[in-house]
Amino acid sequence: MAKVFDAAEVARHTSADDCWVILYNTVYDVTDFLSSHPGGAKIILKLAGRDATEEYDPIHPPGTLEGNLKPEAKLGTVDPATLPKPKADGAEKRQQSEGPPDMQSLLNLDEIEEVATKQVSKKCWAYYFSASDDMVTKSFNNQVYKQILLRPRVFIDCTKCDTSTSLLGHKVGLPLYVSPAAMARLSHPAGEHGIAQGISSFGALQIVSTNASMTPEQIVEGSAPGQIFGWQLYVQNERKKSEAMLARINKMPDKYKFIALTLDAPVPGKRELDEKSKDLGSSEPIRSAVMGADAPKRPGGGGVGQQLFFGTAADLTWKTTLPWLAKHTSLPIVLKGIQTHEDAYLAMQYAPQVKAIILSNHGGRALDTAPPAVHTLLEIRKYCPEVFSRIEVWVDGGIKRGTDVVKALCLGAKAVGVGRAALFGLGAGGVEGVHRTFEILKAEIETCMRLLGVEKVEDLGPRYINSRAVERDIYDGDAGLEKRGLWVKANL
Numbered sequence: 001m002a003k004v005f006d007a008a009e010v011a012r013h014t015s016a017d018d019c020w021v022i023l024y025n026t027v028y029d030v031t032d033f034l035s036s037h038p039g040g041a042k043i044i045l046k047l048a049g050r051d052a053t054e055e056y057d058p059i060h061p062p063g064t065l066e067g068n069l070k071p072e073a074k075l076g077t078v079d080p081a082t083l084p085k086p087k088a089d090g091a092e093k094r095q096q097s098e099g100p101p102d103m104q105s106l107l108n109l110d111e112i113e114e115v116a117t118k119q120v121s122k123k124c125w126a127y128y129f130s131a132s133d134d135m136v137t138k139s140f141n142n143q144v145y146k147q148i149l150l151r152p153r154v155f156i157d158c159t160k161c162d163t164s165t166s167l168l169g170h171k172v173g174l175p176l177y178v179s180p181a182a183m184a185r186l187s188h189p190a191g192e193h194g195i196a197q198g199i200s201s202f203g204a205l206q207i208v209s210t211n212a213s214m215t216p217e218q219i220v221e222g223s224a225p226g227q228i229f230g231w232q233l234y235v236q237n238e239r240k241k242s243e244a245m246l247a248r249i250n251k252m253p254d255k256y257k258f259i260a261l262t263l264d265a266p267v268p269g270k271r272e273l274d275e276k277s278k279d280l281g282s283s284e285p286i287r288s289a290v291m292g293a294d295a296p297k298r299p300g301g302g303g304v305g306q307q308l309f310f311g312t313a314a315d316l317t318w319k320t321t322l323p324w325l326a327k328h329t330s331l332p333i334v335l336k337g338i339q340t341h342e343d344a345y346l347a348m349q350y351a352p353q354v355k356a357i358i359l360s361n362h363g364g365r366a367l368d369t370a371p372p373a374v375h376t377l378l379e380i381r382k383y384c385p386e387v388f389s390r391i392e393v394w395v396d397g398g399i400k401r402g403t404d405v406v407k408a409l410c411l412g413a414k415a416v417g418v419g420r421a422a423l424f425g426l427g428a429g430g431v432e433g434v435h436r437t438f439e440i441l442k443a444e445i446e447t448c449m450r451l452l453g454v455e456k457v458e459d460l461g462p463r464y465i466n467s468r469a470v471e472r473d474i475y476d477g478d479a480g481l482e483k484r485g486l487w488v489k490a491n492l
Helices: 031-036 041-047 053-059 064-068 090-097 109-119 122-129 136-146 191-202 216-220 239-250 272-277 303-309 318-328 341-348 373-383 402-410 420-452
Strands: 003-005 018-023 026-029 074-078 165-167 170-172 176-178 205-208 229-233 256-262 333-338 354-359 392-396 415-418
Touching (some): 018 031, 018 053, 109 122, 109 420, 122 420, 176 420, 191 205, 191 420, 205 216, 216 229, 229 239, 239 256, 256 354, 373 402, 402 420, 415 420
Parallel strands (some): 176 415, 205 229, 229 256, 256 333, 333 354, 354 392, 392 415
Antiparallel strands (some): 018 026, 026 074, 165 170
8 A cells, every 4th residue: 555645754855865756646756866867956856855746747748757767766645635735926826817818809929929928937938938149030030021021913813812732742721830849838738739739720730849748649639630740859869769759659650740850959059038937036046057167967057948958969960860760760851950051952962751841040049140041041042942842841930920921931931830829829828829829820821812912822932022131131152062062053
């Protein structure tokens, strides 16, 4: 019979040599696990001797405990009557007193984000909102779309508008997809499954993050017939962990149709808002990811982002990683994080294993002042336009309006992703908030297409935009492709 502990007894085990925590009313001895915890020992020690469920649950998928703790670490249960009652933070109090507004009253993505900011915890907001350094790239990702002007044609029948298209050979209802976005349950218990449910009626695609707060099986459970997903992969230093996950995804080919290998963040960016988030409202000093020489190697500071990246491999290469992937999955590969025309051209050489690329700077969360996807689109058009006919080109970053989506499609993108928008929609109103986010964007895309005089997505092209103001700012050096022996310059 399992032993029942008094909370006061658990509270006596708070040292690095004797550390207990309570999770889901069960008492665990995590002393031996401290040295191998990806987030560092200090994070667990801050929760030692008490109920850590509230902090643990939103960021750990089911099965995490069983996969990392020995069976004997489970000591027993705790008497619920002896646990202190949790205190609601400011966001929870507002939710309890006000609740979310009617989602139909929200007219754009900025309003949805504003509501979400009031609903979610400060830690959640800081993780979602944050970007690297001065957040220049994050801001510019959106601003650059405002520099592109539309060229509407008139006297054209615009009664019909078809937003459907195909991605990797699969029919989708929108050229709009959910980018891999981690830790969705920080904002709402529905998590990544809630995002999947929110976009299902639109026939939209979702790329699931490696760092999702739910299992890949849970996320696709009950999804609509024909709804498709991709699995984002951060390759781990311990390759066997990545291989095990690939094997798991391979068993769900009816749902997971491709692997999105992320390349734009081999190391985490310096996200200062996220670093400060754990200390908001706390008297404890900020613990930055930038540490002195005598600091422990494992991340104990740096916010959620730094902790999630622990163990991610930084040694990926064209010659070694793609052959390794071919051994462990036959699913098509999408390379996420291409930021130059040279790398787009290199990716094209690996077709048909590589079916698509995503032009992305990680939402401005990796290298600040990296180029927006629009710049890379224009670079490809200038230096190696044949890429568009050989592999699909997707983009993400900075999308706030349906007109932004249409402009990217006019420049040659096949699909456009939103990450933060889906998370903030979830935070604002759960499944309904995600649905409203896509409802707004779909309506704006349709309005834009009608006013341009375009009936189908595939008919969009450069003649419907004026991008001269942006073209002046793109890379204007040597193409750099001949030097690699990859390309004989065409007479364009």
